[in-house]
Amino acid sequence: MRSIWKGAISFGLVTIPVKLYSATEQKDVTFHQVHREDGGRIRYKRVCTQDGEEVPYSDIAKGYELATGEMVVLTDEDFEDLPLSTSRRIDVLQFTPAEQIDPIYFAKSYYLEPDAQGAKPYVLLRDALESSGQVAVVKVALRQRESLATLRVRDGVFVLETMLWPDEIRAPDFAFLEEDIEVRAQELSMAESLISTMESDFDPSEYHDTYREALQQVIEAKVAGKEVIAAPEEEEARPAVDLMAALRASVEAAKREREGEPAKPKKAASKAKQAKEGEEKAPPKRKTRKSA
Structure with a gap:
């Protein structure tokens, strides 16, 4: 794995230098957009809607559109002046029981590895946190975005799980909640x-991505020039009467x-039984003469 961020855990007066790694990876089958006739890759150009000219990546900035349709252009210098106090730091704010944090807040998981001379304080905080049975609520800035996060221990390693802010969680406003069912x-x-x-007991190894496996088989069959056999369709579940x-x-x-x-x-057995009984009860068919 390659680290994507370097910083330090700030725990009281203790500073623990760490490296951050992405703890998960997507296993999706990736595709390119191609020309159907010859398989050529489709390329897109960055074109300005004002003058119709192609714009090099170095001249592209971030813009915030106002309700009036006007655009506010922000430069890299504007972002540098923002007060990201937790930049390159993971500030421990409090410790709390894990069951008090709703999983809906969690966004993405990262591993933390001790860096330089940080192994001993890393292990000290890890063991203390694990014995307490709690998680640390922290604040961290990643990719110019400040986030709440939690620190917990998994397989002897700190896991940093970034969280959404409370105003980013939607309320479940559904009509059936008001009904007296x-x-x-x-x-x-x-x-x-x-x-x-x-x-x-939950064992994640018992489950696998059947869609991705079937898609991979389709690709391998087309590479080998074989006929693709469609998987049998599952019967659509209907609401129970x-x-x-x-x-x-x-x-x-x-x-x-x-x-x-x-x-x-x-159902299939009962239908077969009814068909058999119908055949036994049905009278023999009469032969009809064909006219000359």
Whole structure:
């Protein structure tokens, strides 16, 4: 891994030099926009809407559009004068229980590695934080943007998780929250039973990106000049008419799946049975003569 930022954790009078690394990476299959006929790459030019001329990257600045449509142009010098007091510093603001922070605030995760002579104070703060069972709430500036963040310990390493500001979290303003929806005790009990049946320890290695794998197979097949076989379409789930019956069937299916038994297609079996009974009851067909 390559570090993307260098700074220091400021903890009281203690300063711990650290390097910052991105803790996650996207595994998406990337594409280029190409000409359908010959596969040539599509290039875009940076053209000014005022004079129609192509603009070199060195002449491009950031602009903030006002409600009137006027544009305020900001230069690099304008950003340099901004009061980013936490620039190159991770300031510890407080310590708090992790369960008090809603996961909706978390944005991106980074690893922190001790730099230079910072290994001993790094390990000291790490062990103290881990034994306390809390997380550190900090403030940090990354890419000219100040963010709240938390420091926690994972596999012996500090993880810095940047957070959104409170005014960046949308309120769930949905109409159904104002409705008086009645849930019967039997339905609630059956739903709780379904949850209990499906309960297990979380193992992320059990899950994988089936879409990305299928897409990769399509690409490999086209490279090899083979015919691409479409995956079977899954039946679209429809809203349950009888909620109680749907919950009961879900509990039974979950139990069978946990016991390793394949789910029995009840509907298909009943239709086949009805068709067979119809054939047995149906009278023999009469032969009709063809006219000369």
